[in-house]
Ligand code: MF3
């Protein structure tokens with residue numbers, strides 16, 4: 001069941017989403033060769049606590065850290081580690097979810113580490129653009145798939161890329177993961193229909209190859225990698241459906 005949020009709940013989720021976005025902005029400025037993903041985790045953790053929030057990922061289903069850090073061929077759910085040190089040419093997704101006053105906001109972006117290859121540049125550009133195009137299409141009365149999977153999948157395919165199918169976006173706000181499941185490929189579904197007060201994430205994971213398959217690390221049980229070890233990128237926003245269209249709750253501008 002998709003929850004329609006009340007104006008009070010929306011304001012609280014907006015505040016949490018803004019803090020998630022500010023935390024991401026803050027830690028992303030520290031990305032450079034030589035920095036460990038554990039140090040990014042620790043800085044983000046402190047930032048959230050200093051702003052009276054709790055990192056939602058810490059202990060979520062046993063996840064051991066406060067943010068997800070996913071490098072190069074890691075699709076998502078990478079675990080920050082002191083052994084994982086950024087190097088020139090890497091791309092890294094940082095995914096941050098805050099709990100503020102009991103309400104959840106979820107955001108992520110993929111960043112270059114120093115100078116990256118033209119192919120990696122193209123992947124970041126097109127993945128971000130696919131999210132932005134999807135968001136621009138959101139309005140009440142349209143189906144979720146028409147605005148998300150139907151927009152994102154054909155767009156990234158034009159560049160020889162593919163959309164990961166095993167993972168998706170999700171309703172968010174009162175809990176970390178609520179209905180609906182948000183597919184980033186075209187399912188052809190006519191339902192659900194978008195309604196004012198719905199809040200969910202859109203978070204396409206795009207592989208720089210035509211192979212959309214992924215594997216989960218059998219040792220840590222979390223790290224999701226591309227099956228063919230191709231580069232992969234992700235951008236995520238928490239969005240609200242409004243009477244007139246939409247609002248990006250995790251946007252700072
Ligand atoms: N933030 C991720 C999402 O966008 C979920 C991370 S779950 C974790 O849905 F357990 F890996 F942290």
Ligand code: CO
Pocket residue numbers: 095096097106107108236
């Ligand atoms: Co997230």
Ligand code: CO
Pocket residue numbers: 106169170201203236
């Ligand atoms: Co999410």
